Amino acid sequence: MKNLVLKLGAGLAALTVVATLGVASARAQGPQTPSCGNYELAKDKKVDGTLFAKGTYQLNAFGISCEKVIGKYGLFDQFLSQKSTTPLPKPWKYLAGAVGAPKFSAADGVGFRAQLLSD
Secondary structure, three states, X not given: OHHHHHHHOOOHHHHHHHHHHHHHHHHHHOOOOXXXXXXXXXXXXXXXXXXXXXXXXXXXXXXXXXXXXXOOXXXXXXXXXXXXXXXXXXXXXXXXXXXXXXXXXXXXXXXXXXXXXXX
């Protein structure tokens, strides 16, 4: 990015390009599809050692179908059904450092997020 800024020169034009590139990149990282639906969690539960408080979660999938994520036999339900200290099944990982809602990933561009809407 420095080379791009240097080629354009200093000042306001360079700052505008940097800000625009930052926004586009942030949008690309989030789900690009509508919500898969909501999941009602009746009581607090831990998944891979992380607490998920009771409430309504909105699930969004990326690179995977909603059918694989939501529902009685969906991945989110399977993860919540495990013992609190049981690791997620491979290749799934909980992305503890992810910005925003909790995210689960199986590979680059494949996963889902669970955002708490209400408790």
